[in-house]
Amino acid sequence: MRLALVTPRYGAEIAHGPEHACRLLAEQLSARHDVDILTTCARDETSWKSEYPEGADRIRGVLVRRFAAAPAGEPEVTRALSQRLFTTAHSRA
Numbered sequence: 001m002r003l004a005l006v007t008p009r010y011g012a013e014i015a016h017g018p019e020h021a022c023r024l025l026a027e028q029l030s031a032r033h034d035v036d037i038l039t040t041c042a043r044d045e046t047s048w049k050s051e052y053p054e055g056a057d058r059i060r061g062v063l064v065r066r067f068a069a070a071p072a073g074e075p076e077v078t079r080a081l082s083q084r085l086f087t088t089a090h091s092r093a
Helices: 017-029 075-087
Strands: 004-007 034-040 055-058 062-067
Touching: 017 034, 017 062, 034 055
Parallel strands: 004 034, 034 062
Antiparallel strands: 055 062
16 A cells, blocks of 8 residues: 655654654554655754755655745744644634
């Protein structure tokens, strides 16, 4: 079976959060399936600076396809929006 997983960041040095969980899952699945990761070239989730080279690479049996990340907007605006998102109660709608 061929599978593709999409994650905003992917790398061995990312050792926490959903990106880490995605890497562990991809590595386990790659033992029996063809797994592709679709991700950005970003390493840091605050700046989104493209630090990895764009293109395809194989990491621990998983094909990683990296695409250039769009530059981050104003960090203060991003921080304020994130704070609002994580601290405000949300309706089911």
